[in-house]
Amino acid sequence: MTSRCSFRETGLLDNTRAVLAGDPKQLGPVVISKIAEEHGLGVSLLERLMRDNYLYKPDEDLGFDSQFITKLLKNYRSDHGDLLSLSFIVLIFTFHSDFLRSHPSILKVPNDLFYNGELQPCACPSQLYKQVELLPREGFPVVFHGVAGISQQLIGFPSLYNRAEIQVIKDYLKSLIKHFHQKNVSHIQPGETGIISPYGKQVDKIQMAIQSDAELSKENLENVEVGTVDKFHGKEFSVILMSTGRTFPRLLHKPHFSLGFVKDERRFNVAMTRARYLLIVVGDPRLLVTEKSWNNHTGSRVRARAYSHTQVCSMTSPHNRKAHSSVVDLAPPEHYE
Structure with missing residues (x-):
């Protein structure tokens, strides 16, 4: 078992900026050991920053500091199959979801439960x-x-x-x-x-x-x-x-x-x-x-x-x-x- 990663330990912040991409509302690290899970290794660095660091936490209106996070809410698929999705783009890290481009009825429950109803489905009906x-x-x-x-x-x-x-x-x-x-x-x-x-x-x-x-x-x-x-x-x-x-x-x-x-x-x-x-x-x-x-x-x-x-x-x-x-x-x- 190892310790949880930090930017200081990785040396990433030596005269540079780091960008993290991911969606903490979807699958995280695969941890088999219950002891490791109890010590926080099942939580990714991105999720931990959003949970524990005040710079990346939402305010009372669920908004984010635009200096650190930009939230892309369009939920659709391009004609060429490229995935354009919910993202948090941060000057220090990016929170990116690989959400598929869904019919509004399919997206509604996860959108309400995990994304405060902010996703905007843009799928073309089949x-x-x-x-x-x-x-x-x-x-x-x-x-x-x-x-x-x-x-x-x-x-x-x-x-x-x-x-x-x-x-x-x-x-x-x-x-x-x-x-x-x-x-x-x-x-x-x-x-x-x-x-x-x-x-x-x-x-x-x-x-x-x-x-x-x-x-x-x-x-x-x-x-x-x-x-x-x-x-x-x-x-x-x-x-x-x-x-x-x-x-x-x-x-x-x-x-x-x-x-x-x-x-x-x-x-x-x-x-x-x-x-x-x-x-x-x-x-x-x-x-x-x-x-x-x-x-x-x-x-x-x-x-x-x-x-x-x-x-x-x-x-x-x-x-x-x-x-x-x-x-x-x-x-x-x-x-x-």
Whole structure:
């Protein structure tokens, strides 16, 4: 374990100026050791300066000293694919976010939660996704699909997987492919569709399920990217499907229960902002609404009539959605106010 870095220790400030680029609201340093985490090594130099140094802190109106920070709020993608994004540009350092250029409805919750609603979405709407039949609300490009499946683990492996969510992800992928074919799109292009899960084992199972599916195996899906949130950091896709993986509400009553990766606000921020035109999230709402970020996301989709649900899985038939035992039902919208 090493000590936290400072400008003085690096020698960067010897007759020069330093510029730091990054977004402390997204993924930070990967720290495995809990001891290192407790001693602050999970906090980047940029984030520490913004948190602890008065020069870089916002005033009462959430403004910054323009001598040190300039905040770029336009959120869009150029015609040539260059990423132009939220940035803090500082004479001493730069706070830069690789935020993708998203539809306003996709950007709203992360924008409100992490950026004080200051981002200005500038994405051009895509005609390809305006009439997707799978949307609970026509023209609203965000879906939360409630699934109460079963989180499972292999012996000796801490990572989780959830077969019910995998089935739903496959169903949505098939619906998207059908929609593409109706629009005379023969195969999925690079950067078109991505599938995210916080858990590596869920990623592996999704990949295996797609490859072994008789219908999907006939399609050209080599450009469909499947990976963890970390793999998708800095990337953007027209469509994102996300499987949260966690379930089992009864675990909430255990004193040492933790939502793990799902509770990580930075991973939530990255995952929710990878899509440009269509975002589909699959998860167990009974569990997710216990965490602030997910509560905001799920509640906003209920209020926007963009919530769908699948009947609950049974242990004996996790794949068969028609044989599930009961329906996931959310409280009225005011529950999320």
